[in-house]
Structure formats: structure tokens, C-alpha cells
Amino acid sequence: xxxxxxxxxxxxxxxxxxxxxxxxxxxxxxxxxxxxxxxxxxxxxxxxxxxxxxxxxxxxxxxxxxxxxxxxxxxxx
Numbered sequence: 001x002x003x004x005x006x007x008x009x010x011x012x013x014x015x016x017x018x019x020x021x022x023x024x025x026x027x028x029x030x031x032x033x034x035x036x037x038x039x040x041x042x043x044x045x046x047x048x049x050x051x052x053x054x055x056x057x058x059x060x061x062x063x064x065x066x067x068x069x070x071x072x073x074x075x076x077x
Contacts, residue, residue, distance in 0.1 A: 043056040
């Protein structure tokens with residue numbers, strides 16, 4: 001018997017996987033074309049750096065975003 005022609009059983013799974021992957025890529029492209037950029041993406045620093053320092057060097061083409069203050073008490077000190 002020739003076992004090389006035996007189906008692997010993953011054909012349906014592969015189809016579903018690639019369909020989901022294509023859906024994610026298309027959704028990502030559509031979200032990127034909306035033009036709405038979160039404030040944290042307007043800074044040159046990474047989100048991790050922005051969490052620990054209130055620095056924001058604006059990227060080219062973006063104005064200075066307002067970063068939330070570290071004061072969480074609601075009172076101006």
C-alpha cells in the first residue's frame with residue numbers, strides 16, 4: 001500500500017486558519033485607513049517609555065498630544 005496519498009486531515013483546518021488570517025489582515029488595513037491615530041502613537045517614544053515618563057516628542061506631522069497627568073486624585077496640586 002502507498003501511504004503517501006493518504007489525506008492528512010488538516011485540510012479543513014488550514015482553510016479556516018487562512019480565512020481567519022485573511023480577515024485579520026483586511027480588518028487591519030481598513031482600520032489603518034480610517035486616519036484616527038491614538039495619542040500614544042503620535043509620540044516617538046514607545047508606549048512603555050510614555051508610561052513611566054511624561055515625555056512626548058511629537059512625530060513629524062503631529063501636534064503635541066496632551067498626556068494624562070500622573071495625578072489620579074482629581075485635585076490640582
